[in-house]
Amino acid sequence: MRDLAILSRGAMLVRHGRIQAVGSRAEIETLVSPQTRLVDAGGRVVLPGFVDAHTHPVFAGTRADEYELRAQGATYAEIAARGGGIRSTVRRTRAATEDELMDSARRYRQWFLRGGTTTVEAKSGYGLSLEAECKILRAIHRLGQEGSVRYVPTFLGAHEVPDEFRGRMDDYIALLIREMLPRVAREHLAEYCDVFCEPSVFPAAQARVILAAAKSLGFGLRLHADQFTPDEGALLAAELGADTADHLEATGPAGLEALRAAGVQPVLLPASVYNLGSPRYPAARQMIDAGLPVVLATDFNPGSSPTTSMPLVLSLASTQMKMTPAEAVTAATINAAHSLRQGHEIGSLEPGKFADFAIHDAADYRDLAYFFGRDTARAVYIGGVPAYQAE
Amino acid sequence: MRDLAILSRGAMLVRHGRIQAVGSRAEIETLVSPQTRLVDAGGRVVLPGFVDAHTHPVFAGTRADEYELRAQGATYAEIAARGGGIRSTVRRTRAATEDELMDSARRYRQWFLRGGTTTVEAKSGYGLSLEAECKILRAIHRLGQEGSVRYVPTFLGAHEVPDEFRGRMDDYIALLIREMLPRVAREHLAEYCDVFCEPSVFPAAQARVILAAAKSLGFGLRLHADQFTPDEGALLAAELGADTADHLEATGPAGLEALRAAGVQPVLLPASVYNLGSPRYPAARQMIDAGLPVVLATDFNPGSSPTTSMPLVLSLASTQMKMTPAEAVTAATINAAHSLRQGHEIGSLEPGKFADFAIHDAADYRDLAYFFGRDTARAVYIGGVPAYQAE
Numbered sequence: 133m134r135d136l137a138i139l140s141r142g143a144m145l146v147r148h149g150r151i152q153a154v155g156s157r158a159e160i161e162t163l164v165s166p167q168t169r170l171v172d173a174g175g176r177v178v179l180p181g182f183v184d185a186h187t188h189p190v191f192a193g194t195r196a197d198e199y200e201l202r203a204q205g206a207t208y209a210e211i212a213a214r215g216g217g218i219r220s221t222v223r224r225t226r227a228a229t230e231d232e233l234m235d236s237a238r239r240y241r242q243w244f245l246r247g248g249t250t251t252v253e254a255k256s257g258y259g260l261s262l263e264a265e266c267k268i269l270r271a272i273h274r275l276g277q278e279g280s281v282r283y284v285p286t287f288l289g290a291h292e293v294p295d296e297f298r299g300r301m302d303d304y305i306a307l308l309i310r311e312m313l314p315r316v317a318r319e320h321l322a323e324y325c326d327v328f329c330e331p332s333v334f335p336a337a338q339a340r341v342i343l344a345a346a347k348s349l350g351f352g353l354r355l356h357a358d359q360f361t362p363d364e365g366a367l368l369a370a371e372l373g374a375d376t377a378d379h380l381e382a383t384g385p386a387g388l389e390a391l392r393a394a395g396v397q398p399v400l401l402p403a404s405v406y407n408l409g410s411p412r413y414p415a416a417r418q419m420i421d422a423g424l425p426v427v428l429a430t431d432f433n434p435g436s437s438p439t440t441s442m443p444l445v446l447s448l449a450s451t452q453m454k455m456t457p458a459e460a461v462t463a464a465t466i467n468a469a470h471s472l473r474q475g476h477e478i479g480s481l482e483p484g485k486f487a488d489f490a491i492h493d494a495a496d497y498r499d500l501a502y503f504f505g506r507d508t509a510r511a512v513y514i515g516g517v518p519a520y521q522a523e
Numbered sequence: 524m525r526d527l528a529i530l531s532r533g534a535m536l537v538r539h540g541r542i543q544a545v546g547s548r549a550e551i552e553t554l555v556s557p558q559t560r561l562v563d564a565g566g567r568v569v570l571p572g573f574v575d576a577h578t579h580p581v582f583a584g585t586r587a588d589e590y591e592l593r594a595q596g597a598t599y600a601e602i603a604a605r606g607g608g609i610r611s612t613v614r615r616t617r618a619a620t621e622d623e624l625m626d627s628a629r630r631y632r633q634w635f636l637r638g639g640t641t642t643v644e645a646k647s648g649y650g651l652s653l654e655a656e657c658k659i660l661r662a663i664h665r666l667g668q669e670g671s672v673r674y675v676p677t678f679l680g681a682h683e684v685p686d687e688f689r690g691r692m693d694d695y696i697a698l699l700i701r702e703m704l705p706r707v708a709r710e711h712l713a714e715y716c717d718v719f720c721e722p723s724v725f726p727a728a729q730a731r732v733i734l735a736a737a738k739s740l741g742f743g744l745r746l747h748a749d750q751f752t753p754d755e756g757a758l759l760a761a762e763l764g765a766d767t768a769d770h771l772e773a774t775g776p777a778g779l780e781a782l783r784a785a786g787v788q789p790v791l792l793p794a795s796v797y798n799l800g801s802p803r804y805p806a807a808r809q810m811i812d813a814g815l816p817v818v819l820a821t822d823f824n825p826g827s828s829p830t831t832s833m834p835l836v837l838s839l840a841s842t843q844m845k846m847t848p849a850e851a852v853t854a855a856t857i858n859a860a861h862s863l864r865q866g867h868e869i870g871s872l873e874p875g876k877f878a879d880f881a882i883h884d885a886a887d888y889r890d891l892a893y894f895f896g897r898d899t900a901r902a903v904y905i906g907g908v909p910a911y912q913a914e
């Protein structure tokens with residue numbers, strides 16, 4: 133993860149949306165034709181577009197009011213117990229039209245671009261009914277079709293038990309398995325299925341039933357695992373052969389060993405740890421030292437992590453989790469691409485892959501984490517097409 | 524600090540660089556003439572420009588290499604002991620020309636604008652010789668004269684003991700008092716004098732001598748106080764009637780009470796705490812509850828805090844120090860302006876003050892901290908003149 137294969141004074145030839153050649157400027161100049169359009173990065177760092185492998189980018193409203201309550205000392209759990217948290221966003225998202233959801237999601241898409249992100253794993257989970265979940269997944273598809281960022285859709289119907297099923301979790305799980313999952317599969321609305329596995333949300337026994345049903349329908353599996361409570365989630369992810377186990381703030385040695393043995397990728401979300409004011413970051417150093425192919429993502433969502441910034445996640449990785457800047461870049465690009473089964477298409481600048489890249493306001497790749505708290509991208513290209521240009 | 528006097532659907536009339544009237548849109552529309560140029564904020568939040576009351580924005584090179592070492596486990600103190608830290612930036616800054624320093628400082632000035640900052644307190648302190656300190660202070664003056672951000676210069680010759688005076692601190696203090704301070708005063712190169720007061724840098728006894736000399740020459744006083752060690756710095760700031768005591772991560776009840784009794788403003792720098800990976804934030808809540816007019820600043824510098832982002836500082840204030848979003852805005856605007864003796868000119872949008880303001884990509888002022896890790900300003904005006912416009 134520390135070997136970035138950096139090319140100084142490099143160049144890249146792009147054709148039909150894909151990278152045709154990468155090399156020294158002199159090498160690439162021998163390949164250009166009079167029709168080739170030249171883009172001068174001006175000595176700046178060019179990186180593969182960030183692959184943000186865990187986000188919740190389609191929702192209505194904000195939760196700035198709860199943010200203010202937390203600044204006054206309320207905890208995330210207290211706010212959720214009062215009907216706030218995920219359930220308050222569900223109420224507003226159900227009431228919104230698909231077009232209204234598109235409008236806010238397009239604004240956030242622009243923010244993703246400013247941070248140099250070109251692919252976003254996008255979860256549903258603020259609908260929690262057949263129609264509202266499908267509305268969100270359709271919005272995710274439309275966002276992707278508009279072309280300026282790639283979206284990978286994940287069905288997260290098991291994000292929370294909705295208000296009308298309070299105390300009847302099994303009935304909601306029956307709805308998930310009998311109606312929602314088959315419909316999402318039939319209409320090809322999602323590639324992955326995710327469950328918020330946590331004793332206070334969906335305990336492992338219940339999560340297992342949902343994920344097993346999803347797996348039998350052909351979904352890849354991702355889990356919200358061990359955010360607050362150790363090991364149940366990581367062990368379940370390993371047992372089911374999930375592609376990823378995400379969060380892992382509470383995971384202990386047994387959980388880590390299970391992930392390693394089963395080949396499950398850890399997706400770490402330090403921005404939500406930071407934003408909740410928690411001191412407990414996941415054990416990134418131990419995971420990397422154990423050979424786990426760690427992924428970094430924003431967890432963009434209106435509650436625990438309202439940030440779209442992969443550069444800030446790189447900063448959090450280095451300052452709070454002691455990952456080197458190189459490890460953080462690997463985790464945010466090629467490792468993340470593999471976690472979405474797209475390592476052959478995106479995540480690095482290699483011949484044959486999509487020409488998804490960003491020109492950053494930086495002379496050294498380490499400056500993205502080092503000069504923290506800013507939008508670093510000056511220009512972003514997706515499939516060789518300009519998607520963003522700064523002032 | 525929680526009362527922001529928010530105007531919904533408000534408007535503002537600007538003339539000759541100053542605010543002439545603030546009120547409802549209907550009220551202001553009765554005052555416009557056919558020659559008035561209209562700027563539509565489009566329903567976005569308009570805030571006074573941030574006043575960043577503690578920065579070190581003129582230096583050569585970066586310290587991304589030390590950043591990488593810290594990510595691998597080295598401490599700030601270990602790096603300094605090996606000749607890194609402030610002294611490595613001093614070596615490079617001495618070798619740079621004034622124009623080279625201007626070039627990098629202009630880049631950072633653009634970053635300040637993207638975060639909505641319009642006034643920057645700017646310290647010297649990477650020269651540590653008569654000529655190199657004057658070179659930095661002249662650069663700060665030129666930056667201010669260019670007009671797109673206001674700079675308030677502070678002389679920080681006592682930032683560190685330079686290499687050639689190692690083991691001879693008293694000789695360096697003699698140079699500071701006999702040559703550097705009188706020259707800076709005579710040429711009007713700085714309004715304030717600051718000293719890094721810390722047992723391992725300039726202990727209180729030595730800091731007192733320097734600051735007393737500065738005070739007798741008419742400088743206002745600011746102190747780096749109690750960053751690592753309790754109360755010496757805060758007590759000295761109180762004793763000397765300094766305008767501010769900055770950092771205060773280690774200050775205890777005795778130090779806080781001394782600041783309160785003496786009317787010294789605390790300047791809190793949570794971005795450096797974050798970036799050094801320390802869990803010890805200053806006791807903002809206790810200070811505010813004790814009635815202290817707290818200020819927030821970035822501490823922008825190439826070592827401990829390479830960020831220019833006041834929006835990120837607002838986020839740190841709310842998530843790590845439990846300040847409300849309103850308290851954080853007050854600390855970053857009007858309280859900061861008063862700490863620079865400019866509360867009558869800047870820091871709020873009131874008739875008679877300079878028209879220094881930013882239009883932010885936000886529908887609610889709380890969104891600046893809530894949607895964290897991005898450049899929030901869409902347009903910035905200084906003295907009524909456009910200084911920045913986003914894509």
